[in-house]
Amino acid sequence: MSLPPWISEQLPENGRVNTKLTQRHVVETMYQSDRPFFSLQQIQQRLKPDVSKVTVRNRLDDLEDRGIVATDPLADSLTLYYIDHPESEWPLSPAGERALNRESAETGNPFREFLQHPLVNRVFREELLRSIAWAAIGLFGWAILVSSSGQLPATIWTVVGLPILTWASLTVGTIGVRLMTGNNLRVQSTEGLDTISLGGVVLGGFWAVFLIVVLDWSPLVTSGLYLFVTATYLVFYKRVIRPRFDASVED
Structure with a gap:
C-alpha cells in the first residue's frame, strides 16, 4: 500500500542504507494499520523489535513538525498519535479514511x-x-x-x-x-562511490589506449589530455563530490 501524495511530498529523502528507522517507515506502519490512533508503545510493537522508544518518539516528533502526525495528550504519561489528515481535524477511522480516499480517487x-x-x-x-x-x-x-x-x-x-x-x-x-x-x-555508500570513481579512471585509460593504438591519435596529446582530465576530476571529487555525498548520508 503506497502513501497518498499529501504525505509522500512532505517526507524527506533518505538514501542511506543503514538508517535505523526512517520517518517513512513509521508513517507507513500507522497508515497501513487498521486503527485511527496509537500510543507510543503500540507503534513500537509494530516496528522493528530492536528500535527503542526514544528513536520512535524522535521520528514521531519529526513527523509532527512536518504536519503529517498529530498528538492528543490524555495524561501526563500517555499521548496518542494519529495521522493528521488535511480533510479532518479528528483521528480518522479506517472506514472514514477509505471513504475519503475513494472519493478523491473517483473525482481525480x-x-x-x-x-x-x-x-x-x-x-x-x-x-x-x-x-x-x-x-x-x-x-x-x-x-x-x-x-x-x-x-x-x-x-x-x-x-x-x-x-x-x-x-x-x-x-x-x-x-x-x-x-x-x-x-x-x-550509490549509497562512500566505498561504492570510490569504486565507481576508480572504475571511471580505469575506463578512461582504456579509451586513451584505444585512441592511440587503434585510431592512431598522437600519444603525447592523448596522454596529456587523459592525465589533465583525470587530475581535474580527482581534485573535484575530493573537494566537492565526496564532501557533498558524506553530508547527504548523515542523519
Missing part, C-alpha cells in the same frame, strides 16, 4: 495524478539530468565506432540516429526501472 484524473505525483516528478527530473551523460556517451562512442569501422558507413542514421536511440533507450529504461522497482539507482 488518475493519469494526471500520476504525472503530478512528487515521486514521479523527481524521477523524471533526475533521470533527464542524468541523460545528459547518456547523450555524451552516445555521441562520442558512436562517432569513434563509425570513424574506425568499415561496417558502419557515416550516414545520418549512424551519426545522428544511433546516438539518439542510445540516449532514448537508456533514459526510458532507467525511468521505467525506478518507477517499477522504487530503486533510486544511486
Whole structure:
C-alpha cells in the first residue's frame, strides 16, 4: 500500500542504507494499520523489535513538525498519535479514511495524478539530468565506432540516429526501472562511490589506449589530455563530490 501524495511530498529523502528507522517507515506502519490512533508503545510493537522508544518518539516528533502526525495528550504519561489528515481535524477511522480516499480517487484524473505525483516528478527530473551523460556517451562512442569501422558507413542514421536511440533507450529504461522497482539507482555508500570513481579512471585509460593504438591519435596529446582530465576530476571529487555525498548520508 503506497502513501497518498499529501504525505509522500512532505517526507524527506533518505538514501542511506543503514538508517535505523526512517520517518517513512513509521508513517507507513500507522497508515497501513487498521486503527485511527496509537500510543507510543503500540507503534513500537509494530516496528522493528530492536528500535527503542526514544528513536520512535524522535521520528514521531519529526513527523509532527512536518504536519503529517498529530498528538492528543490524555495524561501526563500517555499521548496518542494519529495521522493528521488535511480533510479532518479528528483521528480518522479506517472506514472514514477509505471513504475519503475513494472519493478523491473517483473525482481525480488518475493519469494526471500520476504525472503530478512528487515521486514521479523527481524521477523524471533526475533521470533527464542524468541523460545528459547518456547523450555524451552516445555521441562520442558512436562517432569513434563509425570513424574506425568499415561496417558502419557515416550516414545520418549512424551519426545522428544511433546516438539518439542510445540516449532514448537508456533514459526510458532507467525511468521505467525506478518507477517499477522504487530503486533510486544511486550509490549509497562512500566505498561504492570510490569504486565507481576508480572504475571511471580505469575506463578512461582504456579509451586513451584505444585512441592511440587503434585510431592512431598522437600519444603525447592523448596522454596529456587523459592525465589533465583525470587530475581535474580527482581534485573535484575530493573537494566537492565526496564532501557533498558524506553530508547527504548523515542523519
